[in-house]
Amino acid sequence: MAKTILITGCSSGIGLDAARGMKARGWRVLATCRQEADCERLRAEGLESFxxxxxxxxxxxxxxxxxxxxxxxxxxxxxxxxxFACPGAVEDIPRDAFRAIFEVNLFGYQDLTNRLIPMMRAQGHGRIINCSSVLGLVGIKWRGAYVATKFALEGLTDVLRLEMQGTGIEVVLIEPGPITSRIRANSIPHFEKHIAWKTSARVEEYRSLLGRLYGEKTKPDRFELPPSAVTKALAHACESKRPRARYYVTVPTHLSGTLRRLLPTRALDWVVKKG
Structure with a gap:
């Protein structure tokens, strides 16, 4: 009998590639999306989706x-x-924006996880794999809300991993760096809804940010990899007899993880500022 994996966020990018890739490896994939229209599209290509x-x-x-x-x-x-992400300077991000992004990027993860743990306990095994980010290791300007959710996810996942020891349930973090996806385009509605940039003390800095946010992307970012790089890590996390606690994906993630352990905070700040 094929093993079954539930994957969230499958409308595009990392989730869509993971659904296709794991199905190709013989897994039964339950691929979920926020919108029913995206689920219909996935069902049309032969995926189970809801x-x-x-x-x-x-x-x-x-x-x-x-x-x-x-x-x-x-x-x-x-x-x-x-x-999802909501770009903007921390001082300009209102409480409602933080509430909305934490509902999805953290609270939703743990709510779903908590509701599925009893099934895994009953069968005596299971794996919970959380997709974090290089921004769960180091922070960068204009990404404060997203960084906050990923730092929180890192800590919550570490504790869950400790608590699940001896249950047969493995808990894993995948930490991608720059991956080809729609996260930038999908962040625009949240930016427009929550960030009053025209009245910000940083208005001139925002004018530069707008070019990157709204501008058409003509080439990959430095070190950017396709979503299949994340799917490769996911497959190992699912199929290895002893999965790693963390899977770094892309050069920036490996570098950030190493520098965070080795450098004093001010030195790491300097490296991040230099990009």
Missing amino acids: PLDYADEASIIAAVEEVKTRTGGRLDVLYNNGA
Whole structure:
């Protein structure tokens, strides 16, 4: 019997490649998206897909019941992947923006995880894989809200890994660096909704940010890799007898993880500023 993985955020980018890649490896993939229209598109290409919106507790509850119905109450792997960004200087990010991004990038992850752990306990095994980021290791300007969620996810996942020891449930972090995706384009509505940049003390700095945010991307960022690089790490995390606690993906992630351990904070700040 094929093993089953539930993957969130499958409408594009990392999640979509993971769904396709794991299916190609013989896994039964339950690929969820926030919008039903995206689920229909995935079903048209032969994937099992249904809605799951991290921001909506009722949607999470319904998705868990769907998993139970489809699998008879068994699940081998949960891959928490869906997330969004809200660019802006920390001093300009209102409380509502922080609340919204934490609902999706952290609270939704753990709500879904907590509802699926009993299934994994009952079967005596399982894997919980959380997609973090290089920005869960080091922070950069204009990404404060996203960085905050990923730093929190790193800590929460570390504690969950310790607490699950002896249960047969493995807990893993995947930490991508720059990956080809729609996260920048998808962040624009959140920026427009929450950031009053025209009245900010940093208005001139924002004018430069707008060019990067709205400008058409003509080439990959430095060190950028395709989503398949993350899928490769995911496959190892799912199929290895003893998965790693962390999987760094891309050169910047390896470099950031090393420098964070070795450098004093001010020295690391200097490196990050230089890019």
